[in-house]
Amino acid sequence: MIERLFTNALLPDGTATDLAVTDGRFVAIEPDIVADEAVPRIDLGGRLVLPAFVDGHIHLDKSFLGEPWQPHRPAASLRGRLAVEKALLAGVRPAAERADALIAQAARLGTVAMRSHVDVDATTGLSHLHAVMSAREKWRGIVDIELVAFPQAGILTCPGTADILDAAIREGAEVVGGIDPESMDGDSEDHLDVVFGIAERRGAKIDIHLHEAGLPGIAQLHRIAARTRALGLGGRVAVSHAYALGDVDEPALDAVARALADAGVAIMTNAPGDRAFPPILRLREHGVRLFAGNDNIRDAWWPYGNGDMLQRAMLIGYRSGFYSDEDLGVALTMATTEAAKALGLEGRGLEQGAQASFVALPASCGAAAVAAPPAERLVFRHGIGLKLPD
Amino acid sequence: MIERLFTNALLPDGTATDLAVTDGRFVAIEPDIVADEAVPRIDLGGRLVLPAFVDGHIHLDKSFLGEPWQPHRPAASLRGRLAVEKALLAGVRPAAERADALIAQAARLGTVAMRSHVDVDATTGLSHLHAVMSAREKWRGIVDIELVAFPQAGILTCPGTADILDAAIREGAEVVGGIDPESMDGDSEDHLDVVFGIAERRGAKIDIHLHEAGLPGIAQLHRIAARTRALGLGGRVAVSHAYALGDVDEPALDAVARALADAGVAIMTNAPGDRAFPPILRLREHGVRLFAGNDNIRDAWWPYGNGDMLQRAMLIGYRSGFYSDEDLGVALTMATTEAAKALGLEGRGLEQGAQASFVALPASCGAAAVAAPPAERLVFRHGIGLKLPD
Incomplete structure (x- = not known):
């Protein structure tokens, strides 16, 4: 059961991927994930995803x-x-x-x-x-x-x-x-x-x-x-x-x-x-x-x-x-x-079972993002877009 | 005679200023410049100006x-x-x-x-x-x-x-x-x-x-x-x-x-x-x-x-x-x-008579902009906003 599906993303090695999230964790990170029509989809527009x-x-x-x-x-x-x-x-x-x-x-x-x-x-x-x-x-x-x-x-x-x-x-x-x-x-x-x-x-x-x-x-x-x-x-x-x-x-x-x-x-x-x-x-x-x-x-x-x-x-x-x-x-x-x-934080990173906290940004791979960090960031915590406190 | 007036800017030392431009050059850089009603005004929104x-x-x-x-x-x-x-x-x-x-x-x-x-x-x-x-x-x-x-x-x-x-x-x-x-x-x-x-x-x-x-x-x-x-x-x-x-x-x-x-x-x-x-x-x-x-x-x-x-x-x-x-x-x-x-380029910088080529960006002074360069830039050449070639 997939709760949210992120599509059209790149992994740090530059390969294309989707990312499926349930209960705030990644349940699948692979290309062309199939999900029910009703599952909310977020198109990452070809952006690179990095662990938060x-x-x-x-x-x-x-x-x-x-x-x-x-x-x-x-x-x-x-x-x-x-x-x-x-x-x-x-x-x-x-x-x-x-x-x-x-x-x-x-x-x-x-x-x-x-x-x-x-x-x-x-x-x-x-x-x-x-x-x-x-x-x-x-x-x-x-x-x-x-x-x-x-x-x-x-x-x-x-x-x-x-x-x-x-x-x-x-x-x-x-x-x-x-x-x-x-x-x-x-x-x-x-x-x-x-x-x-x-x-x-x-x-x-x-x-x-x-x-x-x-x-x-x-x-x-x-x-x-x-x-x-x-x-x-x-x-x-x-x-x-x-x-x-x-x-x-x-x-x-x-x-x-x-x-x-x-x-x-x-x-x-x-x-x-x-x-x-x-x-x-x-x-x-x-x-x-x-x-x-x-x-x-x-x-x-x-x-x-x-x-x-x-x-x-x-x-x-x-x-x-x-x-x-x-x-x-x-x-x-x-x-x-x-x-x-x-820091003793378990289950981080872009892998199945890890907390779905990640950053999406306009770059073609992780090395490119480090060499010239783009200013634009989309931030997701537990699979949800960043919401600042009141 | 002022052709364009930039208002509500900060100089690198953090003080407020306006910048008046004629024929692509600065004709005045000082606070509260008075210009004819008909002169186009560009409000820089409190941004810092730096020489281009x-x-x-x-x-x-x-x-x-x-x-x-x-x-x-x-x-x-x-x-x-x-x-x-x-x-x-x-x-x-x-x-x-x-x-x-x-x-x-x-x-x-x-x-x-x-x-x-x-x-x-x-x-x-x-x-x-x-x-x-x-x-x-x-x-x-x-x-x-x-x-x-x-x-x-x-x-x-x-x-x-x-x-x-x-x-x-x-x-x-x-x-x-x-x-x-x-x-x-x-x-x-x-x-x-x-x-x-x-x-x-x-x-x-x-x-x-x-x-x-x-x-x-x-x-x-x-x-x-x-x-x-x-x-x-x-x-x-x-x-x-x-x-x-x-x-x-x-x-x-x-x-x-x-x-x-x-x-x-x-x-x-x-x-x-x-x-x-x-x-x-x-x-x-x-x-x-x-x-x-x-x-x-x-x-x-x-x-x-x-x-x-x-x-x-x-x-x-x-x-x-x-x-x-x-x-x-x-x-x-x-x-x-x-x-x-x-490079032998004469008449650059934020001073009267210099080419009115400058960058406006969200920072409080030049030192702050160098210490943590903001991503946002407004670029002006000869007093005109940057236009990329076709």
């Missing part, structure tokens, strides 16, 4: 999207940047409204799930978390939003933050965050004790911002991998950025790649513009899961970004020297099915 | 735009790449039609002038040039197209090419090209003798592809600067890519920057994704003119690109770590007024 996008790393509480333009202000240090951010955020609409604007833009561009880091520290308390949770509530059923309690200002250097992180998990964040254990907090083991301690105690997942460069950053990844293995948290731990993976020679890279793969630690990258970042294909050869996120979008940290995960896939390919269809396809999976898996 | 885009480096004869998707084929060497390109081009529509499709897309996105390199060698002869010249003719008055006779396969290593280059200039190319004098042709001085010889003899401009890395590439730039000075060709010589400028230490960089600035040699970059490229701000401090081009667009060389110079400005900023409004503005000028100057 998953943004593996966003900061919903930080963006100025929808606000008057905020020129970027220089800052001499990370602490200076945090002060600039606090000053700028004091002059814009509340986080719940800004988060809502960004979710809406991402949804229109085809994102149906995201992991948002939310600043949580002893001075901010849970105010950002509560704001983003209220935005999340508004979008429930349209965009799945997972929240990371993110200690942007450090844990050890910002006394009281450990308790607030724990409280954030109790109140509804699914993931406990961390940041640069050594360079930010001065004590890797103590920092990781807090993060992994909360994860173990509360059954939370982990996603740690790691900007630490070179071999110190690699050492950090080994520590995280070892703790993940020891606690049996494979598949529930991610490291965001992990720039160090782009800094070191092949023996060091291969060793840490094996450790990450064995432990089940995933790596998130946004393909930064002006510094080295993880070598995607090499890490995948070792079995490491790589996924993509937009990271900062027009905020106090930088002015770029529009919430589009297809453009993010393009930037990942552009920065990685991905030219072949196969490699461009890797960038696309990082913004779709691999990101879904990293 | 100038693409300083494109390959109109190479693109597969509008063709069925051509998966990228690997090639082990430059010669291998040239063979792949020849094979792929044999299976697509003639160059005149493909060039036309690419010009049309660029025009819709706001480009009103471009410099296209066109392959010219002893085996291809002038066939590509004639094809692109016919496309150029079709677009005359809408998009100004300057052509470079480009010896893609080398000059010395491809006997007969020197004569063909000379013939190309006689037949209508304005610029004589060159490519990697040492690594491609094995003799820098002989290669440059041909290029500068034709330029001097025919009064042509020069634009040399230089991919040579490190100090050999820097030495090449010194040679080009010295010849430019000696022949008094300042302002008429450009080097495209000049990757070496991104490879070397500051003393070497500063020395060659001074030589380029003194000689009047401009540098074109497309901000490649996965290798070092010229440090824009540092070179500008020395007085070097930097300008932007899209380079290859969906062709045998790589799959990326859509002909949009605003996206190119974004990529230049993204790759250069440009965050401030001032720096984002630099990226924008490289795709507009600086590119115009590099």
Whole structure:
């Protein structure tokens, strides 16, 4: 029994297909599907269909999207940047409204799930978390939003933050965050004790911002991998950025790649513009899961970004020297099915039985869409056209 | 006397303005312009206006735009790449039609002038040039197209090419090209003798592809600067890519920057994704003119690109770590007024007396438009809305 039939579409490999949907799931994806006359048909007009996008790393509480333009202000240090951010955020609409604007833009561009880091520290308390949770509530059923309690200002250097992180998990964040254990907090083991301690105690997942460069950053990844293995948290731990993976020679890279793969630690990258970042294909050869996120979008940290995960896939390919269809396809999976898996979302992708959440757009194949993302998008969630909340 | 009045616009600095046009030129750009009741008014709806885009480096004869998707084929060497390109081009529509499709897309996105390199060698002869010249003719008055006779396969290593280059200039190319004098042709001085010889003899401009890395590439730039000075060709010589400028230490960089600035040699970059490229701000401090081009667009060389110079400005900023409004503005000028100057186009930009060619788009200021280029564009040439040729 077919409830809705999408016709005249192209699969990412460029072949023609129909897509049949029942109960919000694909029941068939093949050419020339036969259905009862009464079944509603949606002609996709020869458009390409892609799995709906998953943004593996966003900061919903930080963006100025929808606000008057905020020129970027220089800052001499990370602490200076945090002060600039606090000053700028004091002059814009509340986080719940800004988060809502960004979710809406991402949804229109085809994102149906995201992991948002939310600043949580002893001075901010849970105010950002509560704001983003209220935005999340508004979008429930349209965009799945997972929240990371993110200690942007450090844990050890910002006394009281450990308790607030724990409280954030109790109140509804699914993931406990961390940041640069050594360079930010001065004590890797103590920092990781807090993060992994909360994860173990509360059954939370982990996603740690790691900007630490070179071999110190690699050492950090080994520590995280070892703790993940020891606690049996494979598949529930991610490291965001992990720039160090782009800094070191092949023996060091291969060793840490094996450790990450064995432990089940995933790596998130946004393909930064002006510094080295993880070598995607090499890490995948070792079995490491790589996924993509937009990271900062027009905020106090930088002015770029529009919430589009297809453009993010393009930037990942552009920065990685991905030219072949196969490699461009890797960038696309990082913004779709691999990101879904990293977030623990089951049954995504263009396959029978999967959630019928997809994007239709004017392109001839997936590689073409990544290489030059078209602006036009038709977004379907559970087989139904995107409806924005009131 | 005002012929047309554009109202309700924003300038790149975000301030409100009207724009008055007579005889295709701006006669006033200021708020609240008073005009006779009979003057036609175009309400720009609060859109940002930018100078129309100038693409300083494109390959109109190479693109597969509008063709069925051509998966990228690997090639082990430059010669291998040239063979792949020849094979792929044999299976697509003639160059005149493909060039036309690419010009049309660029025009819709706001480009009103471009410099296209066109392959010219002893085996291809002038066939590509004639094809692109016919496309150029079709677009005359809408998009100004300057052509470079480009010896893609080398000059010395491809006997007969020197004569063909000379013939190309006689037949209508304005610029004589060159490519990697040492690594491609094995003799820098002989290669440059041909290029500068034709330029001097025919009064042509020069634009040399230089991919040579490190100090050999820097030495090449010194040679080009010295010849430019000696022949008094300042302002008429450009080097495209000049990757070496991104490879070397500051003393070497500063020395060659001074030589380029003194000689009047401009540098074109497309901000490649996965290798070092010229440090824009540092070179500008020395007085070097930097300008932007899209380079290859969906062709045998790589799959990326859509002909949009605003996206190119974004990529230049993204790759250069440009965050401030001032720096984002630099990226924008490289795709507009600086590119115009590099091509010898006078009177461009948003100022009284300049050609009234501009793009209106939904953004609050120039920095915002560069950081996240909007898809929607209204394009005006000489104050008239873009009309595509029949």
